[in-house]
Amino acid sequence: MITNMKGKDFISIMDYSKEELDTIFEVAFDLKRRVAIGEDHSHILRGKSLGMLFASPSTRTRISFETGITQLGGHGQYYTPEQLQLKNKESWKDTAEMISRFLAGFSIRLYNLKAQMGTETYKYGDAREVLRAIAKDACIPVINMLDDKEHPCQIMADIMTMMEKFGKDDFKKKKIVMSWAYDDRAKSAGVPQTMIAAAGILGMNIVLAYPKEVGVYDVDPEYVEFAKQAAKVSGGSLKIEHDIWKAAKGADVIYAKSWARDPDKHAKAGPKYAKDWCISHDHFKVANSRANFMHCLPAKRNKEVTDALIDDPKISIVNDEAENRIHVQKAIMALTMR
Numbered sequence: 001m002i003t004n005m006k007g008k009d010f011i012s013i014m015d016y017s018k019e020e021l022d023t024i025f026e027v028a029f030d031l032k033r034r035v036a037i038g039e040d041h042s043h044i045l046r047g048k049s050l051g052m053l054f055a056s057p058s059t060r061t062r063i064s065f066e067t068g069i070t071q072l073g074g075h076g077q078y079y080t081p082e083q084l085q086l087k088n089k090e091s092w093k094d095t096a097e098m099i100s101r102f103l104a105g106f107s108i109r110l111y112n113l114k115a116q117m118g119t120e121t122y123k124y125g126d127a128r129e130v131l132r133a134i135a136k137d138a139c140i141p142v143i144n145m146l147d148d149k150e151h152p153c154q155i156m157a158d159i160m161t162m163m164e165k166f167g168k169d170d171f172k173k174k175k176i177v178m179s180w181a182y183d184d185r186a187k188s189a190g191v192p193q194t195m196i197a198a199a200g201i202l203g204m205n206i207v208l209a210y211p212k213e214v215g216v217y218d219v220d221p222e223y224v225e226f227a228k229q230a231a232k233v234s235g236g237s238l239k240i241e242h243d244i245w246k247a248a249k250g251a252d253v254i255y256a257k258s259w260a261r262d263p264d265k266h267a268k269a270g271p272k273y274a275k276d277w278c279i280s281h282d283h284f285k286v287a288n289s290r291a292n293f294m295h296c297l298p299a300k301r302n303k304e305v306t307d308a309l310i311d312d313p314k315i316s317i318v319n320d321e322a323e324n325r326i327h328v329q330k331a332i333m334a335l336t337m338r
Protein backbone atom coordinates (compact mmCIF):
# COMPACT_ATOMS: atom_id res chain seq x y z
CA MET A 1 0.00 0.00 0.00
CA ILE A 2 1.29 3.45 -0.94
CA THR A 3 1.00 6.08 1.82
CA ASN A 4 2.39 9.21 0.15
CA MET A 5 -0.20 10.20 -2.44
CA LYS A 6 -0.95 13.55 -0.76
CA GLY A 7 -1.12 16.32 -3.38
CA LYS A 8 -1.04 13.95 -6.40
CA ASP A 9 -3.33 14.90 -9.29
CA PHE A 10 -5.78 12.30 -10.60
CA ILE A 11 -5.92 13.34 -14.26
CA SER A 12 -4.85 10.29 -16.26
CA ILE A 13 -4.97 6.67 -15.19
CA MET A 14 -1.64 6.37 -17.01
CA ASP A 15 -0.04 8.58 -14.32
CA TYR A 16 -0.70 5.82 -11.77
CA SER A 17 1.22 2.64 -11.01
CA LYS A 18 -0.45 -0.68 -10.21
CA GLU A 19 0.48 -0.20 -6.54
CA GLU A 20 -1.16 3.23 -6.47
CA LEU A 21 -4.35 1.97 -8.11
CA ASP A 22 -4.43 -0.98 -5.70
CA THR A 23 -4.09 1.51 -2.82
CA ILE A 24 -7.14 3.44 -4.07
CA PHE A 25 -9.15 0.20 -4.26
CA GLU A 26 -8.01 -0.86 -0.79
CA VAL A 27 -9.05 2.47 0.74
CA ALA A 28 -12.32 2.47 -1.26
CA PHE A 29 -13.27 -0.96 0.11
CA ASP A 30 -12.43 0.21 3.64
CA LEU A 31 -14.57 3.35 3.26
CA LYS A 32 -17.42 1.32 1.75
CA ARG A 33 -17.27 -1.06 4.71
CA ARG A 34 -17.52 1.90 7.08
CA VAL A 35 -20.62 3.19 5.28
CA ALA A 36 -22.15 -0.31 5.39
CA ILE A 37 -21.85 -0.50 9.19
CA GLY A 38 -22.68 3.17 9.81
CA GLU A 39 -19.22 4.04 11.10
CA ASP A 40 -18.54 7.77 11.16
CA HIS A 41 -15.44 8.76 9.20
CA SER A 42 -16.05 12.47 8.92
CA HIS A 43 -12.71 13.29 10.56
CA ILE A 44 -10.76 12.34 7.40
CA LEU A 45 -11.23 15.62 5.47
CA ARG A 46 -12.96 17.69 8.16
CA GLY A 47 -13.10 21.37 7.25
CA LYS A 48 -11.66 20.88 3.75
CA SER A 49 -13.37 22.08 0.57
CA LEU A 50 -13.47 20.50 -2.87
CA GLY A 51 -14.18 22.77 -5.85
CA MET A 52 -16.27 21.02 -8.52
CA LEU A 53 -16.30 22.77 -11.89
CA PHE A 54 -18.72 21.24 -14.37
CA ALA A 55 -18.64 22.56 -17.92
CA SER A 56 -21.32 20.03 -18.90
CA PRO A 57 -24.22 18.28 -17.17
CA SER A 58 -23.81 15.47 -14.68
CA THR A 59 -25.97 13.35 -12.43
CA ARG A 60 -23.76 10.60 -10.96
CA THR A 61 -20.47 12.48 -10.86
CA ARG A 62 -21.86 15.56 -9.16
CA ILE A 63 -23.98 13.71 -6.61
CA SER A 64 -21.27 11.16 -5.76
CA PHE A 65 -18.51 13.78 -5.32
CA GLU A 66 -20.70 16.14 -3.34
CA THR A 67 -22.04 13.40 -1.07
CA GLY A 68 -18.58 11.84 -0.80
CA ILE A 69 -16.80 14.96 0.42
CA THR A 70 -19.65 15.53 2.91
CA GLN A 71 -19.24 12.00 4.31
CA LEU A 72 -15.51 12.69 4.74
CA GLY A 73 -16.32 15.81 6.79
CA GLY A 74 -15.59 18.36 4.07
CA HIS A 75 -17.65 20.52 1.76
CA GLY A 76 -18.23 20.39 -2.00
CA GLN A 77 -18.67 23.59 -4.01
CA TYR A 78 -20.46 23.19 -7.35
CA TYR A 79 -19.98 25.71 -10.15
CA THR A 80 -20.23 26.03 -13.90
CA PRO A 81 -17.91 28.25 -16.01
CA GLU A 82 -20.79 30.74 -16.42
CA GLN A 83 -20.93 31.23 -12.65
CA LEU A 84 -17.23 32.08 -12.42
CA GLN A 85 -15.19 34.87 -13.97
CA LEU A 86 -14.10 32.27 -16.55
CA LYS A 87 -17.23 33.50 -18.37
CA ASN A 88 -15.52 36.89 -18.67
CA LYS A 89 -12.33 35.21 -19.91
CA GLU A 90 -10.37 35.27 -16.63
CA SER A 91 -7.43 33.02 -17.41
CA TRP A 92 -7.17 29.43 -16.27
CA LYS A 93 -3.79 30.37 -14.76
CA ASP A 94 -5.22 33.11 -12.54
CA THR A 95 -8.13 30.86 -11.60
CA ALA A 96 -5.81 27.99 -10.67
CA GLU A 97 -3.47 30.11 -8.55
CA MET A 98 -6.36 31.74 -6.70
CA ILE A 99 -8.37 28.59 -5.93
CA SER A 100 -5.29 27.06 -4.27
CA ARG A 101 -5.69 29.66 -1.49
CA PHE A 102 -9.20 28.42 -0.63
CA LEU A 103 -9.59 24.80 -1.60
CA ALA A 104 -7.99 21.47 -0.69
CA GLY A 105 -8.80 19.92 -4.07
CA PHE A 106 -10.24 20.92 -7.44
CA SER A 107 -12.26 18.58 -9.64
CA ILE A 108 -13.17 19.45 -13.20
CA ARG A 109 -15.35 18.13 -16.04
CA LEU A 110 -14.39 19.60 -19.38
CA TYR A 111 -14.31 17.93 -22.77
CA ASN A 112 -15.33 20.23 -25.60
CA LEU A 113 -13.90 23.72 -25.21
CA LYS A 114 -15.75 25.09 -28.23
CA ALA A 115 -19.17 24.02 -26.99
CA GLN A 116 -18.51 24.48 -23.30
CA MET A 117 -16.17 27.48 -23.10
CA GLY A 118 -17.02 29.38 -26.27
CA THR A 119 -13.49 29.11 -27.67
CA GLU A 120 -13.11 29.68 -31.41
CA THR A 121 -11.68 26.32 -32.29
CA TYR A 122 -11.38 22.98 -30.59
CA LYS A 123 -9.42 19.83 -31.24
CA TYR A 124 -9.19 16.54 -29.40
CA GLY A 125 -6.76 16.87 -26.48
CA ASP A 126 -7.34 20.59 -25.82
CA ALA A 127 -9.40 19.88 -22.68
CA ARG A 128 -6.61 17.67 -21.34
CA GLU A 129 -4.16 20.51 -21.96
CA VAL A 130 -6.35 22.77 -19.81
CA LEU A 131 -6.44 20.20 -16.98
CA ARG A 132 -2.65 19.83 -17.10
CA ALA A 133 -2.21 23.62 -17.10
CA ILE A 134 -4.50 24.04 -14.08
CA ALA A 135 -2.59 21.30 -12.27
CA LYS A 136 0.69 23.06 -13.03
CA ASP A 137 -0.51 26.43 -11.71
CA ALA A 138 -2.47 25.11 -8.73
CA CYS A 139 -0.79 23.67 -5.66
CA ILE A 140 -3.75 21.46 -4.75
CA PRO A 141 -4.65 18.12 -6.37
CA VAL A 142 -6.71 18.27 -9.58
CA ILE A 143 -9.19 15.46 -10.17
CA ASN A 144 -10.47 14.62 -13.65
CA MET A 145 -14.25 14.19 -13.63
CA LEU A 146 -14.21 13.48 -17.43
CA ASP A 147 -12.15 15.19 -20.08
CA ASP A 148 -11.83 14.54 -23.80
CA LYS A 149 -9.42 11.65 -23.29
CA GLU A 150 -10.47 9.79 -20.13
CA HIS A 151 -13.06 9.18 -17.44
CA PRO A 152 -10.76 7.76 -14.75
CA CYS A 153 -13.11 7.96 -11.74
CA GLN A 154 -15.72 6.00 -13.71
CA ILE A 155 -13.30 3.24 -14.62
CA MET A 156 -12.03 2.90 -11.05
CA ALA A 157 -15.64 2.39 -9.94
CA ASP A 158 -16.21 -0.13 -12.74
CA ILE A 159 -13.15 -2.17 -11.83
CA MET A 160 -14.08 -2.08 -8.13
CA THR A 161 -17.45 -3.53 -9.18
CA MET A 162 -15.75 -6.32 -11.17
CA MET A 163 -13.62 -7.10 -8.10
CA GLU A 164 -16.80 -7.45 -6.03
CA LYS A 165 -18.50 -9.70 -8.56
CA PHE A 166 -15.57 -11.96 -9.45
CA GLY A 167 -13.06 -11.62 -6.61
CA LYS A 168 -10.11 -9.28 -6.11
CA ASP A 169 -7.73 -11.51 -8.09
CA ASP A 170 -10.12 -13.58 -10.18
CA PHE A 171 -11.50 -10.56 -12.04
CA LYS A 172 -8.22 -10.47 -13.95
CA LYS A 173 -8.88 -13.94 -15.40
CA LYS A 174 -12.28 -12.96 -16.78
CA LYS A 175 -13.07 -11.98 -20.36
CA ILE A 176 -14.12 -8.33 -20.19
CA VAL A 177 -15.65 -6.99 -23.40
CA MET A 178 -15.53 -3.21 -23.67
CA SER A 179 -18.01 -2.75 -26.48
CA TRP A 180 -19.07 0.11 -28.65
CA ALA A 181 -22.87 0.46 -28.77
CA TYR A 182 -25.06 2.45 -31.08
CA ASP A 183 -26.43 5.89 -30.28
CA ASP A 184 -27.13 8.72 -32.70
CA ARG A 185 -25.08 11.16 -30.59
CA ALA A 186 -21.29 11.09 -31.06
CA LYS A 187 -19.84 10.80 -27.56
CA SER A 188 -16.33 10.85 -26.12
CA ALA A 189 -14.17 7.70 -26.18
CA GLY A 190 -12.97 8.52 -22.65
CA VAL A 191 -14.50 5.40 -21.11
CA PRO A 192 -12.98 2.77 -23.45
CA GLN A 193 -9.64 4.58 -23.53
CA THR A 194 -9.38 4.65 -19.74
CA MET A 195 -10.61 1.07 -19.47
CA ILE A 196 -7.96 -0.41 -21.75
CA ALA A 197 -5.19 1.62 -20.06
CA ALA A 198 -6.31 0.61 -16.54
CA ALA A 199 -6.71 -3.00 -17.64
CA GLY A 200 -3.16 -2.97 -18.99
CA ILE A 201 -1.76 -1.63 -15.71
CA LEU A 202 -3.72 -4.11 -13.58
CA GLY A 203 -3.27 -7.20 -15.77
CA MET A 204 -6.85 -7.71 -16.98
CA ASN A 205 -7.97 -9.46 -20.16
CA ILE A 206 -9.86 -6.99 -22.31
CA VAL A 207 -11.53 -7.30 -25.68
CA LEU A 208 -12.18 -3.89 -27.22
CA ALA A 209 -15.05 -4.30 -29.70
CA TYR A 210 -16.21 -1.75 -32.25
CA PRO A 211 -17.32 -1.67 -35.89
CA LYS A 212 -14.50 -1.42 -38.39
CA GLU A 213 -14.81 2.18 -39.62
CA VAL A 214 -11.37 3.76 -39.79
CA GLY A 215 -11.18 7.16 -38.09
CA VAL A 216 -14.68 6.85 -36.60
CA TYR A 217 -14.78 4.23 -33.83
CA ASP A 218 -11.12 3.29 -33.38
CA VAL A 219 -9.81 4.80 -30.15
CA ASP A 220 -6.76 7.03 -29.68
CA PRO A 221 -3.70 4.91 -30.66
CA GLU A 222 -1.80 6.34 -27.68
CA TYR A 223 -4.11 4.33 -25.41
CA VAL A 224 -3.90 1.14 -27.47
CA GLU A 225 -0.10 1.32 -27.44
CA PHE A 226 0.01 2.10 -23.71
CA ALA A 227 -2.38 -0.76 -22.92
CA LYS A 228 -0.37 -3.26 -24.98
CA GLN A 229 2.95 -2.27 -23.40
CA ALA A 230 1.47 -2.24 -19.87
CA ALA A 231 -0.12 -5.66 -20.44
CA LYS A 232 3.30 -7.12 -21.28
CA VAL A 233 4.47 -6.12 -17.80
CA SER A 234 1.28 -6.97 -15.89
CA GLY A 235 0.37 -10.22 -17.66
CA GLY A 236 -2.89 -8.88 -19.08
CA SER A 237 -4.03 -8.81 -22.69
CA LEU A 238 -5.78 -6.52 -25.15
CA LYS A 239 -7.56 -7.89 -28.22
CA ILE A 240 -9.44 -5.79 -30.76
CA GLU A 241 -12.55 -7.36 -32.32
CA HIS A 242 -14.87 -5.90 -34.96
CA ASP A 243 -17.64 -8.52 -34.74
CA ILE A 244 -19.78 -8.05 -31.61
CA TRP A 245 -21.05 -11.64 -31.76
CA LYS A 246 -17.52 -13.05 -31.71
CA ALA A 247 -16.60 -10.63 -28.91
CA ALA A 248 -19.63 -11.64 -26.82
CA LYS A 249 -18.86 -15.38 -27.09
CA GLY A 250 -17.61 -16.58 -23.70
CA ALA A 251 -17.63 -13.05 -22.21
CA ASP A 252 -17.88 -12.58 -18.45
CA VAL A 253 -18.73 -8.90 -18.80
CA ILE A 254 -20.18 -6.97 -21.72
CA TYR A 255 -19.69 -3.27 -21.00
CA ALA A 256 -21.53 -1.14 -23.55
CA LYS A 257 -20.83 2.49 -24.39
CA SER A 258 -21.36 4.56 -27.50
CA TRP A 259 -18.51 6.70 -28.79
CA ALA A 260 -17.38 8.26 -32.04
CA ARG A 261 -14.32 10.25 -32.97
CA ASP A 262 -15.88 11.90 -36.00
CA PRO A 263 -19.53 13.04 -35.62
CA ASP A 264 -20.11 13.54 -39.37
CA LYS A 265 -18.75 10.11 -40.33
CA HIS A 266 -20.67 8.59 -37.41
CA ALA A 267 -23.94 10.13 -38.65
CA LYS A 268 -23.44 8.30 -41.98
CA ALA A 269 -21.92 5.02 -40.76
CA GLY A 270 -23.58 4.51 -37.36
CA PRO A 271 -27.15 3.49 -38.33
CA LYS A 272 -25.99 0.38 -40.19
CA TYR A 273 -24.66 -1.01 -36.88
CA ALA A 274 -27.72 -0.07 -34.83
CA LYS A 275 -29.24 -3.57 -34.71
CA ASP A 276 -26.22 -5.77 -33.98
CA TRP A 277 -24.66 -3.29 -31.54
CA CYS A 278 -27.72 -2.70 -29.36
CA ILE A 279 -26.72 -5.05 -26.54
CA SER A 280 -29.53 -7.46 -25.64
CA HIS A 281 -30.23 -10.86 -24.08
CA ASP A 282 -29.20 -12.37 -27.45
CA HIS A 283 -25.59 -11.31 -26.80
CA PHE A 284 -25.79 -12.95 -23.37
CA LYS A 285 -26.94 -16.25 -24.92
CA VAL A 286 -23.40 -16.68 -26.27
CA ALA A 287 -21.67 -15.14 -23.22
CA ASN A 288 -20.74 -17.13 -20.10
CA SER A 289 -23.72 -18.26 -18.05
CA ARG A 290 -23.11 -15.83 -15.15
CA ALA A 291 -21.96 -12.88 -17.25
CA ASN A 292 -22.86 -9.31 -16.31
CA PHE A 293 -23.92 -6.26 -18.28
CA MET A 294 -22.19 -2.98 -17.45
CA HIS A 295 -22.71 0.61 -18.59
CA CYS A 296 -21.35 3.85 -17.15
CA LEU A 297 -24.75 5.54 -17.53
CA PRO A 298 -26.61 7.49 -18.69
CA ALA A 299 -27.61 4.79 -21.17
CA LYS A 300 -29.59 5.43 -24.31
CA ARG A 301 -32.23 2.75 -23.84
CA ASN A 302 -33.14 0.62 -26.85
CA LYS A 303 -30.23 2.11 -28.78
CA GLU A 304 -27.18 1.12 -26.72
CA VAL A 305 -28.99 -1.57 -24.69
CA THR A 306 -32.47 -3.03 -24.61
CA ASP A 307 -34.84 -2.13 -21.77
CA ALA A 308 -35.17 -5.82 -20.94
CA LEU A 309 -31.41 -6.28 -20.48
CA ILE A 310 -30.56 -3.15 -18.51
CA ASP A 311 -33.52 -3.87 -16.20
CA ASP A 312 -32.62 -7.56 -15.75
CA PRO A 313 -31.43 -7.85 -12.12
CA LYS A 314 -29.68 -11.18 -12.82
CA ILE A 315 -27.40 -9.64 -15.46
CA SER A 316 -27.29 -5.86 -15.17
CA ILE A 317 -25.01 -4.34 -12.52
CA VAL A 318 -25.20 -0.74 -13.71
CA ASN A 319 -26.35 0.67 -10.37
CA ASP A 320 -23.59 -1.17 -8.48
CA GLU A 321 -21.11 0.60 -10.76
CA ALA A 322 -22.83 3.92 -10.12
CA GLU A 323 -22.73 3.40 -6.34
CA ASN A 324 -19.04 2.57 -6.42
CA ARG A 325 -18.33 6.01 -7.87
CA ILE A 326 -18.73 7.45 -4.37
CA HIS A 327 -16.45 4.90 -2.71
CA VAL A 328 -13.52 5.21 -5.15
CA GLN A 329 -13.82 8.98 -5.30
CA LYS A 330 -13.79 9.21 -1.51
CA ALA A 331 -10.63 7.09 -1.56
CA ILE A 332 -9.02 9.37 -4.15
CA MET A 333 -9.95 12.47 -2.12
CA ALA A 334 -8.84 10.95 1.19
CA LEU A 335 -5.46 9.93 -0.26
CA THR A 336 -4.69 13.11 -2.20
CA MET A 337 -6.42 15.92 -0.24
CA ARG A 338 -5.50 14.98 3.33
Ligand code: CP
Pocket residue numbers: 057058059060061062146154296297298
Ligand atom coordinates in the same frame (compact mmCIF):
# COMPACT_ATOMS: atom_id res chain seq x y z
N1 CP B 1 -21.20 8.21 -15.71
C1 CP B 1 -21.23 9.54 -15.49
O1 CP B 1 -20.19 10.23 -15.46
O2 CP B 1 -22.47 10.03 -15.28
P1 CP B 1 -22.86 11.57 -15.19
O3 CP B 1 -22.59 12.18 -16.55
O4 CP B 1 -24.30 11.58 -14.81
O5 CP B 1 -21.99 12.23 -14.16
